[in-house]
Amino acid sequence: MTNLTRRSFLASGAVFGIGGIETRSSSLSTLRSESETTLRLKTSGTVESKDVCYLPRSFAADCGVSEGQQVRLYYNGDPALFTVCLHDGKFGAVSEGGRGRLGASSGSYVVDVDTQVVHPSIGREAASERGEFIERVVSGASSVVALAPHGGYIEYGTDSQAVWFAERCGATAWYCSGWWPEGGAYRRWHVPSTEIHPASFPKLEQIAGSGFDAAVSFHGWSEPHLAVGGTASEERRVEIRDAIEAVTEGAFEVRLSTDATRSGTASDNVVNRLTTSGRDGVQIEQPSLAREEYGQCIAEAVADVFASRVE
Structure with missing residues (x-):
């Protein structure tokens, strides 16, 4: 990484700069953004951290996300934040601990990848x-x-x-x-x-x-x-x-x-x-x-x- x-x-x-900083919370909306894309994920022993996910380079480029940035991974509609590493594989990958954070079953599974990490408007x-x-x-x-x-x-x-x-x-x-x-x-x-x-x-x-x-x-x-x-x-x-x-x-x-x-x-x-x-x-x-x-x-x-x- x-x-x-x-x-x-x-x-x-x-x-x-520092302009436009809010002094109090704004109110308002729900998340699942247009930046969300589907990816097949595997559990891999080569991923050392439960906080990291590996994304295929071409997939990450299509999403507009770079190595070291964070993403939301959704499994069965439930999110968890991961830090992105890039690799040349066909599928995404997380560690066993990362799989546990997602609550996913063993083997391969499909996740939605969303580059919008924080909710932009909700109170x-x-x-x-x-x-x-x-x-x-x-x-x-x-x-x-x-x-x-x-x-x-x-x-x-x-x-x-x-x-x-x-x-x-x-x-x-x-x-x-x-x-x-x-x-x-x-x-x-x-x-x-x-x-x-x-x-x-x-x-x-x-x-x-x-x-x-x-x-x-x-x-x-x-x-x-x-x-x-x-x-x-x-x-x-x-x-x-x-x-x-x-x-x-x-x-x-x-x-x-x-x-x-x-x-x-x-x-x-x-x-x-x-x-x-x-x-x-x-x-x-x-x-x-x-x-x-x-x-x-x-x-x-x-x-x-x-x-x-x-x-």
């Missing part, structure tokens, strides 16, 4: 009711951006945290929110932070070339502790850790990240790509207790750290 570098990420949004309430996936941007005046790529019921509470952060310190916020009936939003809508392509997320593309001085990304995980990671300086991460400790008063452990796979230090992580230096992103991984009981005070405490630096 083509690596989405920070330079190509920023360039993808440069022509859009939050309707998206929650219908099990949809949306993105939003809140404009801000500061040079800081807050992210929550896995909001809604994907990683519950994180999208609200991005908004609270932005309101507290005048930052821009970009977030996605996804739902699915009776659970399963994570399985359907989660895209790894290192794979998020701005060409698949129009509102992210609007701000991709804005040159933020710093970024913070709110996430959830199943670990019992909260971890502060990212490429930002240790001094800043320690400040954030201490600020969170102060407002949560020992309810759970707060530490600097030591998890190599979820430390937020990858150069292709969206939180780092959005910063001018590529080295000023902060990723906060939080247990459910933190998000459900302390979500707003955590977001505001982190915002105060950034605001004090700006001043």
